[in-house]
Amino acid sequence: MSELANNFGRRLHYLNADYGVKSWLLTRDHKRIALLYLASISLFFALGGLMAVGIRLELATPGADLVQPDTYNRLFTMHGVLMIFLFLIPSIPATLGNFLIPLMIGAKDLAFPKVNLASWYVYNIAGLFTLWAVAQGGVDTGWTFYTPYSTTYSNSYVVATALGVFTVGFSSIMTAVNFIVTIHRMRAPGLTWFRLPLFVWAHYATSLVIILGTPVVAVTILMVAAERILRIGIFDPALGGDPVLFQHLFWFYSHPAVYIMILPSMGVISELITAFTRKRIFGYKFIAFASVSIAVLGFLVWGHHMFLSSQSVYAGAVFSVLSMLVAVPSAIKVFNWTATLYKGSVSWDTPMLYALGFIGLFTIGGLTGVMLATLGIDIHVHDTYFVVAHFHYVMVGGAIMGYLGGLHFWWPKITGRLYPVFWSKFSAIVIFVGFNLTFFPQFLLGYLGMPRRYHVYPADFQVLNVMSSAGATILGVGYLIPLFYFFWSMRYGERADRNPWGAIGLEWMTGSPPPTHNFHEPPTVDWDAYAYLPDTPGGTGEAWDAAKPTSEAPEHG
Amino acid sequence: MSEHITPIRTYLLIFFALMILTVVTVAVAMVDLGALNDVVAMGIAIFKASLVVLFFMHVKKSRLMTKITVVASAFWLLILFGLTLSDYVTRGFL
Numbered sequence: 001m002s003e004l005a006n007n008f009g010r011r012l013h014y015l016n017a018d019y020g021v022k023s024w025l026l027t028r029d030h031k032r033i034a035l036l037y038l039a040s041i042s043l044f045f046a047l048g049g050l051m052a053v054g055i056r057l058e059l060a061t062p063g064a065d066l067v068q069p070d071t072y073n074r075l076f077t078m079h080g081v082l083m084i085f086l087f088l089i090p091s092i093p094a095t096l097g098n099f100l101i102p103l104m105i106g107a108k109d110l111a112f113p114k115v116n117l118a119s120w121y122v123y124n125i126a127g128l129f130t131l132w133a134v135a136q137g138g139v140d141t142g143w144t145f146y147t148p149y150s151t152t153y154s155n156s157y158v159v160a161t162a163l164g165v166f167t168v169g170f171s172s173i174m175t176a177v178n179f180i181v182t183i184h185r186m187r188a189p190g191l192t193w194f195r196l197p198l199f200v201w202a203h204y205a206t207s208l209v210i211i212l213g214t215p216v217v218a219v220t221i222l223m224v225a226a227e228r229i230l231r232i233g234i235f236d237p238a239l240g241g242d243p244v245l246f247q248h249l250f251w252f253y254s255h256p257a258v259y260i261m262i263l264p265s266m267g268v269i270s271e272l273i274t275a276f277t278r279k280r281i282f283g284y285k286f287i288a289f290a291s292v293s294i295a296v297l298g299f300l301v302w303g304h305h306m307f308l309s310s311q312s313v314y315a316g317a318v319f320s321v322l323s324m325l326v327a328v329p330s331a332i333k334v335f336n337w338t339a340t341l342y343k344g345s346v347s348w349d350t351p352m353l354y355a356l357g358f359i360g361l362f363t364i365g366g367l368t369g370v371m372l373a374t375l376g377i378d379i380h381v382h383d384t385y386f387v388v389a390h391f392h393y394v395m396v397g398g399a400i401m402g403y404l405g406g407l408h409f410w411w412p413k414i415t416g417r418l419y420p421v422f423w424s425k426f427s428a429i430v431i432f433v434g435f436n437l438t439f440f441p442q443f444l445l446g447y448l449g450m451p452r453r454y455h456v457y458p459a460d461f462q463v464l465n466v467m468s469s470a471g472a473t474i475l476g477v478g479y480l481i482p483l484f485y486f487f488w489s490m491r492y493g494e495r496a497d498r499n500p501w502g503a504i505g506l507e508w509m510t511g512s513p514p515p516t517h518n519f520h521e522p523p524t525v526d527w528d529a530y531a532y533l534p535d536t537p538g539g540t541g542e543a544w545d546a547a548k549p550t551s552e553a554p555e556h557g
Numbered sequence: 558m559s560e561h562i563t564p565i566r567t568y569l570l571i572f573f574a575l576m577i578l579t580v581v582t583v584a585v586a587m588v589d590l591g592a593l594n595d596v597v598a599m600g601i602a603i604f605k606a607s608l609v610v611l612f613f614m615h616v617k618k619s620r621l622m623t624k625i626t627v628v629a630s631a632f633w634l635l636i637l638f639g640l641t642l643s644d645y646v647t648r649g650f651l
């Protein structure tokens with residue numbers, strides 16, 4: 001029997017190479033670890049979503065009818081903690097990034113496969129720790145853990161939750177170090193930096209942000225614990241500390257962290273736009289360097305969260321100007337994607353629907369960010385629903401749209417199966433409609449003065465709040481549909497060949513699903529990223545396919 | 558990987574240098590230098606940290622990439638301190 005086939009004569013790949021729980025829990029294969037992560041983060045996404053349901057139900061009416069004020073505080077805090085630290089930050093890097101980076105650069109695996117597996121265990125330990133804190137009663141400080149409330153007054157499980165967040169940071173760092181070393185050292189012969197897919201550039205930039213920022217929040221969390229438990233004065237004025245110092249340290253990490261969430265998603269969008277317009281990307285180098293400059297500039301703007309915190313107005317003015325600078329590389333990307341669409345042969349497959357959704361929604365989110373960075377406007381809308389709408393447009397409308405678009409795009413590669421076309425387009429549209437109905441009214445609410453983080457509001461605000469709650473229901477349904485059909489397609493989906501989209505990239509040159517070591521013969525690269533042939537709408541991918549040597553094993557099944 | 562063997566002597570020398578500098582830090586803390594108090598204390602601390610990084614952590618004999626990484630992270634620390642101080646230093650101006 002050929003070593004390329006398994007006992008049943010089927011083509012051997014990473015999913016059927018080995019069976020049993022142990023072969024998964026002790027795997028060092030980046031592709032299997034990506035799937036382990038997918039399972040874990042989906043669980044936390046679902047839990048975070050449940051808490052959002054609780055929040056929106058309470059806010060359907062102006063009064064306090066569903067939960068106690070204290071419970072409400074815990075709901076929105078746990079929602080934020082789970083969604084940001086346990087879902088969005090690991091989302092794309094740990095799943096798609098883990099799966100695709102070695103494939104895209106023609107490597108057998110990541111540089112440190114055992115560290116990769118360890119990072120998943122660290123992630124789960126952190127997750128369990130956080131869940132334990134939830135089970136004990138949760139936290140009520142907001143996901144930002146602001147002092148002096150978190151250090152002195154809160155009676156909730158601050159230290160336990162904070163330790164969960166502290167621990168999950170280490171799993172991010174492990175993943176980031178792995179990516180950086182892999183991208184530096186393991187590129188296929190001929191794959192120069194400027195031939196890398198922009199997805200890889202985006203993950204490189206993200207990894208830099210992770211290793212430069214995460215240690216700071218880790219130490220800050222330890223300082224909160226030290227003050228709460230040992231009464232060491234760092235943030236408490238009574239002990240000689242300064243509460244605003246916490247905000248500086250926290251946002252030094254957490255503003256860059258918003259770019260940890262959006263950069264990988266931008267990387268996905270560059271892949272989708274090129275594949276579904278069959279064109280080279282407009283301004284490759286500009287997009288690559290935009291990722292890096294977002295990573296750098298992202299560290300210089302954190303004070304825009306502190307305009308009203310007794311931060312000096314001079315520092316505020318500096319942070320305001322610097323914040324507007326970050327909008328420049330973000331805008332470069334949006335313009336370049338749009339320019340790529342121009343005269344492309346655009347097809348409307350599901351991933352493309354998500355990509356187009358991303359461009360529109362991210363633009364709204366980014367532009368309202370610039371509004372917020374304007375000192376005068378922020379005084380009016382700080383801590384209102386306007387801010388809530390802003391960051392949901394970037395995180396849900398941007399980051400999660402990219403995540404779902406990427407999952408659909410690479411699903412055939414990951415599982416070897418196609419998803420149902422009708423249902424996937426249907427759910428993409430449901431998500432887009434539900435999203436806008438949920439969050440657009442929140443811009444209006446915030447502008448009219450409804451503060452965030454309260455469980456009651458004046459009756460005048462009810463119409464907009466009901467719209468938002470109704471939208472959240474639609475959005476929830478939109479997220480559930482893919483959950484069902486992805487499971488369905490794993491068993492019943494049509495089989496995918498190695499390149500169902502006719503897309504360009506090393507990951508499409510190997511089998512779907514890929515063999516355990518990714519390529520039977522190590523590939524060499526002598527073409528640029530996205531080398532779609534110009535002026536041949538439709539079939540360019542196939543033409544390119546035929547011209548390139550394949551490393552596909554012969555089909556046995 | 559090119560491994561450099563550092564003689565024990567170097568480690569001992571650095572160790573004693575660190576010990577002496579610790580004594581100096583304590584001694585200086587007894588003298589009031591006015592505005593220079595913080596500057597001197599931080600200066601000695603940075604010098605000691607550099608010794609640890611260069612010799613104990615072998616950065617002095619490492620590849621260029623490692624050196625760039627170390628310098629970049631020190632630079633990031635400066636961003637953290639610098640922009641935070643831009644708040645604290647200018648609060649009194651208004």
Ligand code: HEM
Pocket residue numbers: 144258259261262304305323324326327330365366367368369370372373374378381382383387390391394395398399
């Ligand atoms: C285009 C550049 C952006 C600018 C200029 C910007 C600006 C701002 C400003 C000024 C605030 C503070 C508003 C206030 O509290 O009064 C803010 C809040 C926030 N932004 Fe952005 N933003 C940008 C992009 C993003 C992105 C890409 C994300 C996430 C993927 C994001 C996530 C957030 C979050 C989570 C908050 C609220 C934090 C909290 O208080 O809980 N922003 N943004």
Ligand SMILES: [Cu+2]
Pocket residue numbers: 254255258301302304305
């Ligand atoms: Cu920010």
